[in-house]
Amino acid sequence: MGGEVKRIESIKNMAVFQEFRWASSVRDGGNNIAEFKKINILYGRNYSGKTTLSRIFRALETGSISDKYISPEFKLSFDDGSNATPNSLNSHGQVVRVFNEDFVRDNLRFIVDDEQTINSFAILGEDNAKLEEEIEKHEAELGSEEDRSGLLGDLLGAEDKFKEARKTHGDKLSELEGKLRDKANKAGTGIKHNKSFGDANYNVPKLKTDITAVTRDTYSPLTDEQVGKFHDLLREEPKPEIPESSPFNLQYSVIASKAKELIEKKIQASDPIQELLNDAALATWVRTGRGHHQGKRDQCAFCGSDLPPDLWEKLDKHFNQESEEFRQALDNLLGTIESERSRVPNLLKIKNSDFYSNFTTDLDFLVEQLSTQSTSYCAGLDSIKEQIEHRKDDIFTPLEFDEPESFEDALNAVRDSFEQVRNESNQFTASLSADQSEARAALRLHEVHTFINDIKYEGECTAIDTLNAAMGKAEEAKNTAKEKVDSKRAKINELKAQLKDESKGADRVNDYLNNFFGHQSLSLKAIEENPEDVSSGYRFEVTRDDKKAFHLSEGECSLIAFCYFMAKLEDIETKGNQPIIWIDDPISSLDANHIFFVYSLINAAIVKPKNFLQLFISTHNLDFLKYLKRISNDYKGKGNKRIKIREFFLVERSGDASQICLMPGYLKNYVTEFNYLFHQIYKCATAESIDDGNYHEFYNFGNNARKFLEIYLYYRYPNGIEGDDKLLKFFGEDSIPAIFTDRVNNEYSHLCGVFERGASPIEVPEMKTVAQQIISKIKDDADQYSALLQSIGVKDDLLEKDFNKTQEAG
Structure with a gap:
């Protein structure tokens, strides 16, 4: 667990950080998300939220966060993929040390109440050579992360192999997951969007379920013919119910019987x-x-x-009458035959459009049978007709009736078959929805089966399992190496505990006070709690000229607090553990010399010897920021490759909310608030409208304009002219811009005499006008104006372009 902090992913409900999102705020010029580096410098004005950030890191050190925050939320991400939240403050695995006002309050109660003492801490003693020799031996075996030697080197190597194995496994898994994701729901080609068998809610988990189904031994792949039939089925729309066909009521048997009777009947004339x-x-x-x-x-x-x-x-x-009646009977039978024959073409009308496509083959066969049997039936009737006509031609001569083969049953069988198909079609309508659902499922599984064969899914899974096993072995080796490191550190701490000497902690603070800040009279003194009990421990007191000191100045308090923190980095719990260090504004109430010495101490005791894993320094002081620029930006990484290790950030407050962003180039390069304030005014002067992106520039305009004019006019008129007179002199004989500017500066900067302004909407047009008036007067000195534009990275003067457009329009 642990590693360097990459980002503060989010902060919510913590003072001025209400809905902060790193990914939307901290981006470079190419709109790429930036990240913390090994050394991180944060600049922000007072009350911008720097201390809140330090409290997040101190929560990682102490394991708890202030109960003054209501439902605080934050998330830090580390470069090894782990995270830290208020619910997992103790699982990051890193040594964290934070200097801020909470550290001072918890450890140096004397600064708040001079009747209190200062917490003591233990560093290594100096008298037990044998123990020190043993400690050095174990530390040599422990090795160094910097040199990648000893057990630490083995751990780093094991961690690298684990990361590489995890990345290889992750890449292979991601590659397969990408294929599955595309197959499941990629627009156009994904199963989700397939019109035949798609599912609006289809996703990767459902695809994996289908893959499990088609890889079972019980699954049988569809044939091309089955696939075609299923597609035909899905194209079917529910059809109306087909009514029963009328019975044929064929008269063939009656006609044949009557014909036999008449044809063979004997009659004779009277004379x-x-x-x-x-x-x-x-x-x-x-x-x-x-x-x-x-x-x-x-x-x-x-x-x-x-x-x-x-x-x-x-x-x-x-x-005679008998023969005539007989003749009439023959004619009647011929009429019956003709009537029966005319009925045959209309006995049964088979319309394929009334049926589903899967019945087409059966219907075509029935049409063929109907035609064949109808033809045969009519041929039989024709044969009977012909025999009747022969008898009619020779009415007094009986003939032997030659009865044709009957096709009456065959025709009725065609109707019976039709009725069976009709019933099946009607039943098919009732079950169509369920059948189509089954068809969709079958086609979807067929698609999945084809897909896994195309991508060689089984081979992919085998490769991933192999890589997963390799990752498991690499993790096991890493854990074994870590156990050895932890065991070795525990042994070293056990030996150091036998050497620890709390009295030396005060001496180290005094070394810093004397050597870096020249305070010979001010020092810490270690006092035994109970001189008669060696195990009772020590307490520290601040002394001046060997007497307990009272009424320390704010500067003296700042120096003692910071020297105490720096010395505490060498206590037995911290030294050698490469901590993550956050130092929040350590130069409160210090003069310029002392500010430089604070920088020097940080550089000498932390940066140069590389006694840290990651360093964060936040400040509101531009002089201190100027010195922090000197911290080396080069670092020898793996393979002696030189890499950049330093990044600058700006903590900026807009109204009641703050955000973190990369420090603008002019502030990082020039380190002067003058450039920063000029840029804010220039952006107000050139803004076309107010939106979420530039709201804070107008919100802070009053303060920005006031401070800029104070600096600018001080150097322009260094002869003691009062503020209002300077404005009038600056803007010339026309006093309106000066009065207008002074009103905006005062009312929006201090709410002078107009308290309701604090609850009123910002007058954007007023502010833009004032900003343009200020810029317009600065342009009187063309060289200075050009230099200011260059310092803020502006190549083309937007105000000049607007002026030219106005002139052309005029």
Whole structure:
């Protein structure tokens, strides 16, 4: 666990940090998310939130956070992938040391109440050479992270191998997960978006469930024919219910029976005319002619001869009532046959469009059968018809009825088959939704089966399992190496505990006071709590000229507190453990010399000997920031590669909320508040509108403008002119801009006499006008104005462009 801190991912409900998000705030010029480095310098004005940040880090040191915060939230991420939150303050695995006002209050109660003492601490003693020799031996075996030697070197190597194995495994796993993610829900090609079998809620977990299903031995892949049928099924829309077809009520049996009866029936004339009996054609001709002559003519219409008087009587005896009735029966049967034959084409209408596509094959077969059987049925009727007509032509001669093969049952069987298909289709409508769901599931699994074969899923999983096993072994080796390091450190601490000497802690503080700050008279004194009990311990007192000191100045308090912190970095709990160090504004109430000495002490005791894992220094003092720029930015990394280890940040407050961002180039490069204030005014002067991105510039405009004009006018008129007179002199004879500027500066900077301004909306147009008036007057000195623009990284003067556009429009 642990490592260097990469980011403060988020802060919520902690003083001026209410909804801070690192990823949206701390970005470089290329819009890339920046991160902490080995040495981090943070600049911010008073009340901007620097101490709040230090309290987050102190919570990592003490394991608790102030109960004054209501529901505080924060998250720190380390370079090894671990995180720290208010719920996991003790799991980061790093030694953390923080200097801030809480450290001073907890350890140096004397500074708050001179009746109190200062907490003592133990550093290594100087009298036990044998123990020291043993400690040196164990420390040599422990080795150094810097040189990657000894057990620490082994641990670093094991950690590197573990990180590499974890990265290799993670990359391979991520690669497979990416393929699964794309297959599950990538726009256009993912299963989620497939119109046939997609699922609006389909995701990677569902895909993995499907993969489990298709890799079982019980899964059978679909054939191309099955896939086609399932797609056809999914294209089906629910169809209306198909009504029952009308029964055929075929008359073939009745007709055949009647035909047999009539064709084979015997009849005879009362007094037959032999010649007519012998010649059926003649008999037909006579019978027909009888109808044209009897009761109509006396002469033959064919030959013109007179008709004999007894002709009609002879013919009546030949064509008697029985034969005529028989003839009528034959005609009636022929009509029945014709009627039956005309019914056949309309017995059954089969429309494929009424059915689902999966019934097409069956329907086509039924159409073919219907046509075949109908043709055969009609042929049978035609045969009967032909035999009836033959009997009709020779009515007095019985014939033997040749009954054709009956296709009545075959036709009825076609209807029965149709009814079966119709019922199945209607049932299919009822089950269509469920069947389509099954089809979608089958097609989806088929798609998944094809996918895992294409990407060689089984081989990928095997490779990932192999890499996971290798990562497990690497982690086991790392843990073993860490156990050896922890065991060795425990042994060293055990030996150091036998050497610790609390009296030496005060001596180390005095070394810093005397050697770096020249305070010969001010010192710490170690006093035994109980001189008669050696194990009773010590307490520290501040003395001046060997007497207990009272009424220390604020500067003296700051020096003692910081020297105490620096000396405490060498106590037995800290020394050699490469701590993460946060130093919050250590130069309170110190003069310029002492500020430089504070920087020198940090550089000499922490930075140069590299007695830290990561260093954070926050300040509001530009002089101190100027010195901090001198801290080396080069560091020899792996393979002697020189890397940049320093980063500068700005803690900026807008109203009631603060944010962290990368320090602007001009503030980092020039280290002067004058450039910073000029940039803020210039941005107000050139802003087209107020939004979330520039709101704080207008909110802080009053303070920024007041401080800028104080600095600018002090050097422009260093002869004691009063403030209002300086404004009038600066803006010239026209006093309106000066009065306008003074009102904005005072009302928005101090709320002078206008308390309600604190609850009123910001007058953006007023501020922009004032900002433009200030910039306009500065431009009178073209060289200085150009230099100021260059210092804030502005190449093209936006105000000049606006002025040119206005001139062109005019």
